[in-house]
Amino acid sequence: MAPEAASLSGGSLLLAWQLKDKTVLIVGGGDVASGRIESVLVADARITLIAPRAGLHPLTKRFIDSSDRITYHDRVFAGPQDLEGVDMVLTAIDDVEASRQICALCRERKIPVNVADIPPSCDFYFGSQIRSGPLQIMISTNGNSPKLANIIRKKIERCIPEHAGEAIEKVGELRSKLKERAPGVGGEVGKRRMRWMVDVCSSWDMDDLALLDDTMMARLLDEGWEKNTVPRIEDLGGHHKKAANAHPVLSSSLIPTVLGFVAGVACTAVVLLRRRR
Amino acid sequence: MAPEAASLSGGSLLLAWQLKDKTVLIVGGGDVASGRIESVLVADARITLIAPRAGLHPLTKRFIDSSDRITYHDRVFAGPQDLEGVDMVLTAIDDVEASRQICALCRERKIPVNVADIPPSCDFYFGSQIRSGPLQIMISTNGNSPKLANIIRKKIERCIPEHAGEAIEKVGELRSKLKERAPGVGGEVGKRRMRWMVDVCSSWDMDDLALLDDTMMARLLDEGWEKNTVPRIEDLGGHHKKAANAHPVLSSSLIPTVLGFVAGVACTAVVLLRRRR
Structure with a gap:
């Protein structure tokens, strides 16, 4: 049955954005920014990272040291010149005013932008994600419940084939x-x-x-x-x-069969042996 | 264990793009375009649809008749003026040359664009998707196997809770x-x-x-x-x-238990009753 147009609403457009050979500016050095770096590296982008060294997450430090796709600047965001040649901007800093300014500059230049924790300053959100080689899965609750997104992610992880x-x-x-x-x-x-x-x-x-x-x-x-x-x-x-390697579904359905069989044997034996006496 | 930067590649950046009160231009009237209309309506966007009436998919006709969020033009794409005020462009037409021209015009204007079936003309791809109210799930194999994406989608549909x-x-x-x-x-x-x-x-x-x-x-x-x-x-x-309402997992695990029990009863009864004679 085809859906009625009126019933279609309240969602997002889920996309697999292509970043090969694009440049993504990440502003911030905390754990949210470090998660962003990982997601963007997966998508084969170049990264410009702007964040004072003092606040760098240990994982971010490792990324900077180990990847030649990251250009690192030990400072705060300096202005429009930082947006030159940039294809996407992700910020994750505590300074709400600075975040809003970066967002405004991006919008003037039509650069897609995500400001962590400030939904109106986001052209897109990140959902709960699963990755296994070329397989990528995103779960979005459209902002209703990150916790349920997480619970569903774990359920999905358990039900997709191991390989x-x-x-x-x-x-x-x-x-x-x-x-x-x-x-x-x-x-x-x-x-x-x-x-x-x-x-x-x-x-x-x-x-x-x-x-x-x-x-x-x-x-x-x-x-x-x-x-x-x-x-x-x-x-x-x-x-x-x-x-x-026995299939988990098979072995898990064998357990109740065997238990049922044993119970059946036991019950019948008790009944019949009692009657014999 | 944190991932090594070098091992991160070959994927996309999965996103939940926000389209509330944005305008999406869809060029084409076939079944691919009709699927795009549905996805974009879900995301609360306004749609401008350009496609000759003669080739319109029945579902697309119904969307045009039933939604006040679609502005329909009975013609082919006419040029740059069609891109004015447009925030995203999705094309699904057979004319490869026209598709490439639309893509070039979008890139000049920094409008995100997807041209069906021509990957180099896509800023983003659509994956296999599941939707249930505010829950949205996307499965991407990064172009490796649409069929396996579909098989995985069905597996996931079966394992997420019904409600x-x-x-x-x-x-x-x-x-x-x-x-x-x-x-x-x-x-x-x-x-x-x-x-x-x-x-x-x-x-x-x-x-x-x-x-x-x-x-x-x-x-x-x-x-x-x-x-x-x-x-x-x-x-x-x-x-x-x-x-x-008995949980399906519960009832399906009861079946082998009951069958096992019956088998146990039967076998024991046969053995003991034979010995009695």
Whole structure:
């Protein structure tokens, strides 16, 4: 059933912003700023960090020392000149007045900006996040309850397959190899490629996809793509991950079965043996 | 363990973009564009839609007819004048050349833009999404496998509590009521408010939080906040949702127990009754 336009409201537009080779200015040296640095490094951006050295979080110090993508300035924000060549601004400082000024300067220049803890000065918010290799998940409660966002994040972490990140990485590699073998943008070959990749992802378990190595990928393309079929992992010389490591759902559903069986045996034995006497 | 800067890469910056009272230009009338309209309406934006009427998706027609937040133009994109007063641009048309031109015009004007199916012309991507009231979740595989993103989305849908969206809404209301009762930004009262809200969210089940009504919220504040404690739902005259409506996890774990019990009864009875003869 399609949603009614009137029922659609109260949310945000969730996006995966691209920052490769962009410059992000981060103002602040505390723990919030240090979390921002991590998120921005993940997105392959260059960072300009402005914060007095005295207040630097230990993790921020480590980032500065270990990453050549961070340009560090040991001072406070100095004015419009600090915004030159900047594609995004994230501030996390205690000075509310300075924060609002930075926000105003960004808005004049149409630079997307987030000022920690001052919602009206934010073009976007950060939600509760999960990352596993190329897999990224964001949970937003649209400001209603950061704690529930956290509880939901933990529930999600428990229910996504352990090797989901690796599976996605391997499928990305397989897709690149397939494109080399059967090149061309769009059209019939593009559709066939897409269908076959969907078939592979639907037929194989994520934990099995995570096992794909170069040899298996070559065989999967030779014996699968070329013959328009999807072989099983055993046909490619692989072994189910499950075989080595029992699936948690399976083992957890066995426990009540076994307990039930034992209880059934015990009850029946008691009843029948009593009647025998 | 803190991550090493060098290990952080290959991802995007996941964001909850704020569009309340902003204008988003959508160019295109097909099914991709219609999905974009839905996402943008959720974020409370005004929409300018440019697409010839002949190619309009049925859902798009319904959105145009039913929402006063959409201004519709029955034509193709006409040039820079169409970008005036626009805060974001989303295009989903087959004309690759026109798409690239729109993207170039947006970049000159620093308007964030997404051109469907042409990654280099995108400042941001859309991931696989879940929405339930104020709860929004995005799953991104960073372009590696849309199919696996979809599979993961379905797994997540199954593992988040059924009433998570309502719970978040109610907790948002409770937080507003608490702020009215104990106002003030930051400081000691802000910290106490945050601690108490965290305690409520940690002590109550999400399905129970979803049951909170005005009367129960008033009692929760009177008997909880004022006495610096968190009453149970029964203390406020409520009933566990679980009691009325068996939790699916509970009932599904009962099945193997019962089956095991029956099997145990049957086997023991057979063995003992045979021995009796």
